[in-house]
Amino acid sequence: MNRRVLRRWVSNGMVGLMILAVIVAVLPLVFILLNLVIKGAGSLSIAFFTRVPVPAGETGGGVANAIVGTLLIVGTASLVGVPVGVGAGIYCAEYPGARLAKLTRFLADVMNGTPSIVVGVFAWTLIVARVRHFSGLAGSCALAMLMIPMVMRTTEELIRLVPHSLREAALALGYPRWRTSLAIVLRTALPGIVTGSLLSIARIAGETAPLLLTALGSQYFSLDITQPMAALPLTVYQYATGPYEEWHRFAWAAALVLILVVLTLSLLARLATGRRFTLNG
Amino acid sequence: MAETVRLATARLTAMYGKFTAVKDVSITFQANTVNALIGPSGCGKSTFLRTLNRMHELSEEGWITGRVLLDGEDIYASRVSPMQLRRRIGMVFQKPTPFPTMSVYDNVAAGLRVNGRPGRSELDGVVEHSLKQAALWDEVKDRLRGSALALSGGQQQRLCIARTLAPRPEVILLDEPTASLDPGGTQRIEELVFALKREFTIVIVTHNLQQAARVSDTTSFFYMGTMVETGATRQLFTTPREARTEAYITGRFG
Numbered sequence: 001m002n003r004r005v006l007r008r009w010v011s012n013g014m015v016g017l018m019i020l021a022v023i024v025a026v027l028p029l030v031f032i033l034l035n036l037v038i039k040g041a042g043s044l045s046i047a048f049f050t051r052v053p054v055p056a057g058e059t060g061g062g063v064a065n066a067i068v069g070t071l072l073i074v075g076t077a078s079l080v081g082v083p084v085g086v087g088a089g090i091y092c093a094e095y096p097g098a099r100l101a102k103l104t105r106f107l108a109d110v111m112n113g114t115p116s117i118v119v120g121v122f123a124w125t126l127i128v129a130r131v132r133h134f135s136g137l138a139g140s141c142a143l144a145m146l147m148i149p150m151v152m153r154t155t156e157e158l159i160r161l162v163p164h165s166l167r168e169a170a171l172a173l174g175y176p177r178w179r180t181s182l183a184i185v186l187r188t189a190l191p192g193i194v195t196g197s198l199l200s201i202a203r204i205a206g207e208t209a210p211l212l213l214t215a216l217g218s219q220y221f222s223l224d225i226t227q228p229m230a231a232l233p234l235t236v237y238q239y240a241t242g243p244y245e246e247w248h249r250f251a252w253a254a255a256l257v258l259i260l261v262v263l264t265l266s267l268l269a270r271l272a273t274g275r276r277f278t279l280n281g
Numbered sequence: 282m283a284e285t286v287r288l289a290t291a292r293l294t295a296m297y298g299k300f301t302a303v304k305d306v307s308i309t310f311q312a313n314t315v316n317a318l319i320g321p322s323g324c325g326k327s328t329f330l331r332t333l334n335r336m337h338e339l340s341e342e343g344w345i346t347g348r349v350l351l352d353g354e355d356i357y358a359s360r361v362s363p364m365q366l367r368r369r370i371g372m373v374f375q376k377p378t379p380f381p382t383m384s385v386y387d388n389v390a391a392g393l394r395v396n397g398r399p400g401r402s403e404l405d406g407v408v409e410h411s412l413k414q415a416a417l418w419d420e421v422k423d424r425l426r427g428s429a430l431a432l433s434g435g436q437q438q439r440l441c442i443a444r445t446l447a448p449r450p451e452v453i454l455l456d457e458p459t460a461s462l463d464p465g466g467t468q469r470i471e472e473l474v475f476a477l478k479r480e481f482t483i484v485i486v487t488h489n490l491q492q493a494a495r496v497s498d499t500t501s502f503f504y505m506g507t508m509v510e511t512g513a514t515r516q517l518f519t520t521p522r523e524a525r526t527e528a529y530i531t532g533r534f535g
Contacts, residue, residue, distance in 0.1 A: 169378035172336060173392040173444065174368035187382045 033259070040256035043249045052221045056244055063254050065221040066230040069136060070261070072223070073215060073231055074205050076140035081147030081204075082197050088148070089155025089193075094181055096160075105156070108149035119145050120210030128214055136222075136229030139215030143204045150203065154196030158189040195269040202265035206258060208233035232258040286353075287312040287482040288333065288370075288452050293347035295325070295332050297340065302328040305347070306508040308501055310452075315474055315483045317493035317514065320503035321529070326486050329503065330454050333484065334370040335363045351452070368396060371445035375457040377437035379429035379444075386425040388440055392448040407447055414480075415443035416473050435466025442473065446481075453477065455485040459492065471496050490530060494518050502526045 047062045054061035088108075092101040123142035128134055162185045170180040186193075211217075217234040218227070232254055239251035288310040295303035303325040310316045318326040331337040332345050335356065349356045356366050371392075379388050389408045393399050399407070408425070412418040417439040421432070429440055438458060445453060455474065459467040474483060474496050487493050493500050494514060501511035502523075510517060510526045521527045528534055 163378075165374055165376055165378045166380065168336065168339075169374060169441070170380070170391075171339060172334060172367055172372035172374075173395065174364045174366075174448065175395050176364050179395060184380055188380070190382075 036252060036256040036259060039249070040252035040254075043253035044256070048250075048253060053219050053250075056242075056247070059246060063230075063232070063235050063250065063257070065218065066232045066235040066254065067257065068221070068223070069215070069218070069230040070205060070232045070258075072225055073136050073139045073211070073229060074143065074201060076137065076225060077143035077147060077204060078197075078201050080140070081144040081200070082151055084144075085148045085151025085200075086155045086193060086197070088152040090159065090181070090186065092152065092156045093159035104152075108152050111145075111149035112153065115209075116142075116146055116207050117209035117213075120213040123210060124213040133226075134214065134216035134228040136215050136225040136227065136231075139211045139229065139231065140225070142210035142214050143207060146207065146210065147200050147204050150200040151197055154200070155189075155193050158192040158196065159185060161192070162188045191272050194272045198265050198269035198272065202262045202269070205262055205265070206233055208237055212237070232261070285312045286310070287351070288484070289350045290329075290332075291348040291350065293329070293332060293345060293349060295328050295337055295343070295345045298342035302506055303332070303503075304506045308508060308511050310482055310484060310499075312482050313478050313480075314498040315478050315485060315496050317497035317500045318484065318486045318503060319488075319490060319493050319500060319529075320509075321534070322488075324503040325506040326503040327456055329508075330372075330456055330484060330486050333452070333454055334367050334372055336367075336372065338363075368392065368448045369450050370452040370454060371448070371450035372454040372456065373438070373441050373445050373458050375460045377434055377441050377461070379432070379437050379440050381428075381430050383429060384426050385421050385429050385432070385440060388429045389443050389447050392444060396448060408443075411443040411447040412440075414446050414477065415439045416469060416476075417443055433466075435462050435469060438462060438466065438470060439473065442470075446477075450481065452482045452484065455483065457486050457488060460488065467492075490518075502529060504529070 045062075047060060049062060049067065050064050051060070051062035052065045053063065088104060092105055095101050119142050123138055123145065127138040127141060166188065167180055167185055170184040171177070175184065211231050211234055215231055215234065216228040217238060218230045220230075222229055235254045236251050236258065239247040239254065242248070242251075286309050289308065291307050293303065293306045294301060306329060308316075318330065320326050328337060331340070333349055337343045337345065345357065351366075351369065355361070356370075380391060383391065386408055389411050390399075390404050393404060393407060409418065409422075412421060417436060420436060421427075421440075424431070429437065432440060438461075442453075442458075458474075459470050462470065471492060474485060477483060478498075485493075485497065497514045499511065500514040500517045502509045502517065502521075502525075504525055510521060510523045512522075517526065518530055521530065
């Protein structure tokens with residue numbers, strides 16, 4: 001009798017601790033979102049999305065150049081990062097024992113743990129210092145470098161989750177190896193790979209350090225990716241550290257837009273996964 | 282009916298690297314018969330089955346010596362394409378393996394589409410015929426476009442059989458096809474196997490001795506990589522020649 005009461009108390013205590021941990025984990029996110037909405041939503045206007053920044057001291061203007069810049073830089077990075085990452089992931093999953101696969105896997109894990117500023121410095125040395133010119137393209141290269149190992153490892157893990165029996169069933173039907181890999185195995189893993197890719201795009205969309213050293217930022221609207229380019233994280237950084245009250249409000253609003261972009265990507269990722277689960281259930 | 286040998290092995294030995302899994306097995310399988318392979322776990326019967334459609338060589342370090350003859354021709358000859366061969370010798374596995382991203386219809390059509398671009402009406406005909414042969418048509422005819430994963434385990438296994446039948450193979454290999462099914466599902470598969478021998482030659486690996494006795498014409502008993510005894514099922518179960526066979530079928534080991 002006593003033991004049962006004790007067990008219940010210990011159980012309740014442990015559940016309580018876990019709930020506490022969950023609250024501690026989620027609370028910062030809630031505060032960040034609330035704070036951004038309170039301080040940033042007021043500055044959101046149509047002009048904010050359609051106009052470029054005005055000189056300091058003047059009011060009005062927007063961050064259209066930074067929004068377009070982020071889309072261009074991240075889009076270009078994804079155009080390179082997703083195919084290369086998925087391709088390398090397929091290779092590592094198809095030939096798991098190959099020496100090259102083991103080496104690639106190890107290097108990708110190292111890259112995943114590399115601070116993004118290091119990648120920024122690397123891209124600066126490799127591209128910016130050599131051509132003596134900051135550019136959006138250099139920023140895309142840095143972001144692609146961050147993205148490839150992430151996409152690669154997720155792709156590999158998801159392909160390896162596909163049961164071996166499925167591969168055998170296709171081969172026993174007379175499927176050639178390449179068609180088994182693409183039409184059966186990769187196709188089965190595809191929703192997860194889409195999710196993983198979207199999440200890594202969301203991850204790099206918020207990167208600031210590599211862009212400071214490569215894309216630099218710009219006050220002007222530009223679609224030329226070979227020129228210095230504005231991006232939302234750079235705008236947030238520049239305006240938040242600036243001296244003007246107006247700039248600070250803009251920084252909050254830009255941060256809100258940035259987190260909304262990332263949130264949308266994450267939601268899309270959830271949607272892609274959700275479809276897979278209903279299909280399997 | 283005149284007896285023709287559909288499939289035969291001659292001194293077949295299957296290896297994994299340096300490990301011998303099947304040793305020196307010679308069996309013949311007559312056309313339009315059901316042939317059971319029985320024996321305790323790890324006796325080599327599944328490995329033997331996988332040498333018959335060249336799936337064994339896909340296992341890590343899998344290789345063979347000896348010969349496997351389909352209609353008198355060596356399937357391991359260098360001019361034989363394993364892909365083409367596997368369309369002539371189909372295989373069904375222990376666990377149902379419907380392709381999860383495909384509909385019921387596309388699952389059955391998969392083996393035909395990999396072999397070319399069949400026309401719509403031809404495909405419709407083959408899919409319907411194969412599903413009817415697999416005794417699944419009535420259950421799925423209204424949801425051909427639905428996901429194959431929505432079917433029950435037994436239905437999924439019959440779908441896999443339909444998928445194997447669709448390219449019209451000569452031989453069907455079944456690797457413990459009822460091991461993951463309930464008694465009802467098992468019975469339907471057994472009835473199916475019995476009916477299918479009119480058109481196909483069947484080799485079935487089973488752990489279930491009653492199943493071997495119920496469905497097969499011949500039975501071969503495997504033990505520790507060797508084929509101990511092969512013969513007509515009735516003879517093997519009533520008057521086995523080998524002491525080890527008798528011990529196994531009477532439940533004294535394995």
